[in-house]
Amino acid sequence: QVQLVESGGGLVQPGGSLRLSCAPSISIFSLGTMAWHRQAPGKQRELVAAITSGGSTNYADSVEGRFTISRDYTKNTVYLQMNSLKPEDTAVYYCKVRFGSVDYWGQGTQVTVSS
16 A cells, blocks of 8 residues: 655646646655546546656647646655646646555645636
8 A cells, every 4th residue: 555645736836837746655766657647627637747767758739838747756755847837737636656556646636727
């Protein structure tokens, strides 16, 4: 069992920035791909960004060039740096990690982009 603690969500104006954090209960050296997903009201959950244990990343087209995912082994945390935020980025953001063959999800953190 892996617990995930997410933080960093909030209310931000369009064009602003936020950094989301996800700290797992076990060492990230033990984890495979780590990812952020989001779900907006009335929409399906979608992949935002992912990073493999080798450091390869991929992003949704809608966030490419604005968001950056990273793994910090010294802080045992995965981050999602979100810049140039748009109202359509408003959603609950979820951290997901793979441990062995099982995916674990965080509780979600709300990001609201509004003036």
